[in-house]
Amino acid sequence: MKRKKRGKKADSISTFLGSQASVDGTIEFQGTIRLDGSVKGKIKSNGGTVIVGEKAIVDAEVFVGTAIIMGEVKGTIDAEERIEVYPPGRVMGDIQAPVVSIEEGGIFIGNCAMKNTTMVSKKKVNSPQEPVSLETVKGA
Secondary structure, eight states: OOOOOOOHHHHSOOEEEOTTOEEEEEEEOSSEEEEOSEEEEEEEOSSOEEEEOTTOEEEEEEEEEEEEESSEEESOEEEEEEEEEOTTOEEESOEEOSEEEEOTTOEEESOEEOOOTTTOSSSOOOSOOOOOOHHHHHHO
């Protein structure tokens, strides 16, 4: 299946972490970063795009504008705009974004909260709504 063009942000990579590199700590960036190595810690950007390459292994808290996952991510992803998972991408942890796209063959294990774009502001949104159980629905 042909992948959709991801827009201008993903086309102009401003930072690159190669497959033989590893980072243990916090990565703060602007623009677009592509990770093909190993990252442990935090990844932060105000509106930026992180691309996790097929061979990348990320164990981190991720706070970005857009996350494009084709490798492995363990931890949380909080994206202001969208999260996209393409095969053989694997996400194990909680994710939150207004738009979440997981293509067939992508793997996601965790909890997902799709926040409303009108609720997104410079302030953090309070806790997500309580999940509704099947028993609650049946009792109504």
